[in-house]
Amino acid sequence: MTEKMRFGIIGAGVIAPTHAKAIRSLPDAELVAVADVIPERVEKIVDTYGIHGYTDIQAMLDKEQLDIVTICTPSGMHGEHACMAMRSGRHVVVEKPMEIRRAAMDEMLHVQKEQLVKLAVISQHRFDAANQQVHALVAEQAFGKLVMGNALIPWWRSQGYYDSGAWRGTWQFDGGGVLMNQSIHSIDVLQWLMGKVKSIYAYTDTRVHRMESEDVAVAVLRFANGALGTIAATTGAYPGTGTRIEIYGDKGSASIEADELGYLHLARDDKEAMGDYGGSGKAAKAEKAEASAANNPAALSTNSHALQFADMIRAIREDGTPLVDGVSARHPVEIILAIYESARTGKEVTLS
Numbered sequence: 001m002t003e004k005m006r007f008g009i010i011g012a013g014v015i016a017p018t019h020a021k022a023i024r025s026l027p028d029a030e031l032v033a034v035a036d037v038i039p040e041r042v043e044k045i046v047d048t049y050g051i052h053g054y055t056d057i058q059a060m061l062d063k064e065q066l067d068i069v070t071i072c073t074p075s076g077m078h079g080e081h082a083c084m085a086m087r088s089g090r091h092v093v094v095e096k097p098m099e100i101r102r103a104a105m106d107e108m109l110h111v112q113k114e115q116l117v118k119l120a121v122i123s124q125h126r127f128d129a130a131n132q133q134v135h136a137l138v139a140e141q142a143f144g145k146l147v148m149g150n151a152l153i154p155w156w157r158s159q160g161y162y163d164s165g166a167w168r169g170t171w172q173f174d175g176g177g178v179l180m181n182q183s184i185h186s187i188d189v190l191q192w193l194m195g196k197v198k199s200i201y202a203y204t205d206t207r208v209h210r211m212e213s214e215d216v217a218v219a220v221l222r223f224a225n226g227a228l229g230t231i232a233a234t235t236g237a238y239p240g241t242g243t244r245i246e247i248y249g250d251k252g253s254a255s256i257e258a259d260e261l262g263y264l265h266l267a268r269d270d271k272e273a274m275g276d277y278g279g280s281g282k283a284a285k286a287e288k289a290e291a292s293a294a295n296n297p298a299a300l301s302t303n304s305h306a307l308q309f310a311d312m313i314r315a316i317r318e319d320g321t322p323l324v325d326g327v328s329a330r331h332p333v334e335i336i337l338a339i340y341e342s343a344r345t346g347k348e349v350t351l352s
Contacts, residue, residue: 004030005313008064008090010057010081011072012041013165015095019070020049022305028313035060057081061088068312071095074165075180076173079104082119083111091118093312097184097336098329100175105333109326120312120322121329123188124304127311130261131189134247134254138193142266144251146227149194151186153178153233156240162211169211177206177213179336183233186243188324188332189256190231193247196224197335199350204343208236219339231339 007023009016012034023031034045035054046053054060061069061084069085071078071094079099085092086108098121099105112119125131137143155178167173174181191197202219209215216234223229242258252266265279308324315322338349 004028005067005316006030006032006065007309008032008060008066008069009034009045009072010036010060010069010085011074011095012036012038012045013072013074016041016045016072017048018302018305019072019095020045022302022309023070024049025302025306026310026313029309032066033060033064057084061085061090066090067316068093068309070309074167074173075100075175076167076170079108082108086111086115086117086119089115089117091312091316092120093309094119094121094329096122096188096329097175097180097333098326099333100180102334102337105326105330109330112326118312118315118322119326120308120315121324121326122305122308123185123324123329123332124308125185125189125259126192126324127304127307128256128259130256130259131193131245133261134256134264135193137252137254137264137266138247142252142268143247143249143254144267146194146223146225146247146249148227148246148248149190149221149223149229150244150246151183151190151229151231151233152244152246153183153186153231154237154241155182155233155235155243156238157182157209157215157235159209162209169209169213169215171212174213176336176340177211177215177217178233178235179204179214179217179231179339180333182235183217183231184332184336186233186245187231187335188329190229190245191331191335193245194223194225194227194229196331197338197351198222198224199348200335200338200342201348202231202339202342204340207234214343217339217343219342221335 023029033052035057036042042053069090071081082092162168199222204214204217215236219231221229245256247254255263342349
């Protein structure tokens with residue numbers, strides 16, 4: 001029997017229990033320890049999971065035999081803590097976003113290469129069945145020439161949510177607002193399906209909340225393959241509804257709604273040619289969920305996180321590459337940084 005991979009968690013805030021549950025659900029993983037500078041947070045995780053707790057991150061790295069460390073600290077600290085863990089010889093999984101600054105991402109990739117360890121960044125929705133299915137169809141060119149791709153994220157966060165942590169919605173620690181924190185998953189999936197983004201023109205604003213950064217943003221995209229697209233996101237859409245990602249091509253269309261496949265129609269499945277004015281296929285309405293991440297950041301399913309942790313374990317044992325490695329995880333951050341630049345300058349921004 002293969003020995004279990006031993007996990008430690010840095011940061012015991014809102015997302016840490018999701019990591020802990022996902023790790024515990026895997027037969028070849030063991031949750032060993034957690035570290036956070038706030039003792040009460042550490043105690044809560046320790047009491048729930050019966051693991052070792054630390055208020056000193058370096059002490060955990062020095063004392064515990066860990067194979068993988070997951071980073072659950074504020075976004076602006078991801079680089080610092082990921083590099084600490086990698087320099088101790090551990091493989092690292094970073095909660096999204098990879099980082100909020102280019103220099104920090106550069107350092108993370110440098111340290112990873114230098115230390116010969118694996119680095120993955122949470123983008124758990126790449127592991128959702130609907131996204132996997134649509135990605136496979138894109139790879140088969142089943143949609144034909146891609147024409148348009150859109151991401152809509154109409155979420156809600158109360159003022160109390162932003163007030164609950166001094167880092168939330170700040171440029172220094174959150175790296176932005178609705179884009180960098182809530183929408184990065186959908187942005188990552190959109191560019192994973194549609195391909196790299198070539199240029200962006202965008203607007204952002206703060207309409208509802210008292211916060212440094214944006215709570216609404218709209219961007220127009222030109223993809224490297226010539227397709228166009230949009231990103232529209234807010235945390236001011238009460239009460240918050242599910243995300244929607246749309247893929248359109250001249251041989252088919254698909255929409256992914258609240259992480260489920262809402263609509264799929266491919267020309268190759270048609271028995272008769274489509275008329276001049278197209279069709280009017282409608283997706284079945286999804287059942288109303290009691291709670292979702294659209295209005296409750298704690299209502300995340302652990303299934304996709306578990307799949308991503310399992311993918312990391314696979315990459316380590318096979319000496320392969322995680323599906324969402326550091327190089328791949330940098331792309332959605334670069335898109336978001338370009339949106340901020342365009343909104344600030346009023347100009348179209350070209351990505352390298």
